[in-house]
Amino acid sequence: MSSSNFPKEKFRWGMLLSDTRYRGTSLQVITFIIFVAVFFWLVDNTLKNLALMGKDVSFNFLGMRAGYDINQRLISYTNDSTHARAALVGILNTLVVAFFGCVIATIVGVLAGILRLSKNWIVAKLMSIYIEGFRNIPVLLWIVMIFALFTEFTPAPKAFKGDDPQASMLLFDSVAITNRGTYLPIPIMGEGAYWLLICLSLSIISAFYFVRYSRKVKKDTGKGFPTFWISICIIAIPCIIAFFVFGKPISFGYPYLKGFNFKDGLHLRNSLLALTLALAFYTSAFIAEIVRSGILAISKGQTEAASALGLRPNKIMNLIILPQALRVIVPPMISQYLNLTKNSSLAIAVGYMDVRGTLGGITLNQTGRELESMLLLMGFYLSVSLLISSVINYFNRSFQIVGR
């Protein structure tokens, strides 16, 4: 009798649930059937509801005339433009808030995170108050509060009028903060400005190559150049020369008071400023905590070992602590950027026209295309988020500690 003669087990239906060999598969089949059933139920309901309301699913509305105005826009847009154009204006507005919000949040957050670890008691406590205050109060409240700060506590443009004005412009009469928004000088491109831009980009590229070269020299010989200062010179000197050679092609248009309002200059509306700053400060509190925990995660032994090797404190920070801390800091920081971008949809609270305000707001209400608008809106946010998570994944893959 050979050992291959196992007793033949008879298959029973009960084994589908009780036998671990089959249970996984049968569970999956059941789940899949339920999932498909629910999906079709939802689709069926939607079709029935649409039929009842006499609607259909069509994206033709995107090509129709929008008929509403958007006061803050980056690209040309009138109320004769299409809904698709309005959505694009909204998307750009969202991205503007997201970009500047992320930049400010990173700067403030990193500073606050480092200062919270400061040995200076009063600074550390102040930063704790800042961080805990922003973290524990809803961002919506911060947005409306900062908006109120801008609209209620800044002077009206007419306060700048007269020989003895109640309010004055800042920074040599170039910046005016009013309750209708902030006016900044705007760069005006004259003839030859493009040559200047080309010159600038060329010198940045050459500075980039110089940095690579100096790193290589440093690696090979151990001796380097003062890289930072030389690359500053490489960027600045040709640009300054070109600026005068081409006859000062870039000038600034300063805002000035005319009638009851400021003319010229770059007009930043209060809604944009309040939204950006509120989101930036709110997110900076989270970034500060990420930075702090990232620095604390590097064990003290690393610092001590580095100083035992004779490295100076700034070298220890740059070569030992930061590269390790960044590995901990960067992924959650990027997901905070994602949160900021998603939170920018609260723009509606201050009347800033982001993509939710145009596509998911006025367009939706005017055309009555709830389903299509929401699908497009969610598609936009989803693609942004997938893009950002793929960046995180790429970072994690390329910077993870190589196991021994």
Next chain:
Amino acid sequence: MTKIAYVREKGIPPSPPPLTEVGIIRWVRQNLFSSWFNGILTLFSLYFIILILADFIPWAWGGHWQTKSLRECLDLDPNVACFSVLTARWKQLLFGLYPAEEYWRPTLTFILLLLSIVPILVPKYLKFFWFSAIYPGLAIWLLWGGSFWSVAIVYIGLIFGFATYVILSSKFLKTTSMALSASIVLTVLFYLFFSSLLVRFLSFLLPINLPFVDSLQLGGFTLSIVVGVSGIVASFPIGILLALGRQSNLPVIKMICVGFIEFIRGVPLITLLFVASVLLNYFLPPGTNFDIVLRVVIMVTLFSAAYMAEVIRGGLAGLPLGQHEASASLGLTYWQSQRLVIMPQALKISIPGIVNTFIGLFKDTTLVSIISLRDPVGLASTIRADSKWNGIYWELYIAIGLMFFVFCFGMSQYSQYLERKLKTDN
């Protein structure tokens, strides 16, 4: 023999440390002025603090509490706070449009909420967990009113299901899964066919009714707490299941969980709330129209469940593989090992993240103001729309902000305490 002229027999008494090295001066030197840079930072911070306090304290301290409108405040003294808006409208901020003669109900619900949390937070009182279990039903009945039995029937059904399971598994059916499926089927049948009859019978026998309150009358912090607490309670188990599903080696289940989590995390909560308020009618059978607060709670729950799942997944990933293998080699089934070995450790690792998700959820309840529910932030604009209080900002915002701060900061402090308490490594 050499003569010793002088030998000191007693040591010199230690001289007191220099004045700069003791007490408060030492502390100041070490913590505030340890270097010139720190000194500048300290002076700068002090200047900043004084600047703010010099404005804030006189403003808040002299504030008016008893005027009838903002106009009166400004007439009395325009440079101080006008807290009268809180005196006049605090009931609205707490209860929204809840009928005034029924204020005891949300108040009682809140007090019972605090009581029901105690068994969960303090292990000593774990034997009172039954109260935490019946609290959700009690709270729903207290807040919305109606017949007591229509809520109690849910619990009666659960007891019925459990009883059938115990009887079936001990007497009739041998395998657990058979008894479980049979009792689930029986319970569903009970809810479908028998429950309404039983409710009518019990209401006839012993009518316990509270006046019905519509969801749209809920508001203020009552609404925030209702949405926040139900979201927290419901999202936790769903989050655990989603996390397990994402770690599962069954591809279909894994795919569904990953798709759900990534979708929810990819869109802003406000679009989901918008779906709840506008779009949900498309997806449900024609004619269904259910409660707006319930819809919001469902959306908030799904939203934070996805975040919770990611946090718990992080905890699961932090556990060494040996734990899974060891529990499997002890002969534990999947659910046993999850319950006894994996989850207790994974949840402990992820406490900070879990509590952060809770805090985020509680703060996100303010977003319901955008779909025109009357939460505190929404009420603030309602109050400002009143001609008596038109133009008031900080008094309201500070009050609302403080309330949120107390709750959220309390939660985060508790989580830090819990972390320290559960810390087992050295």
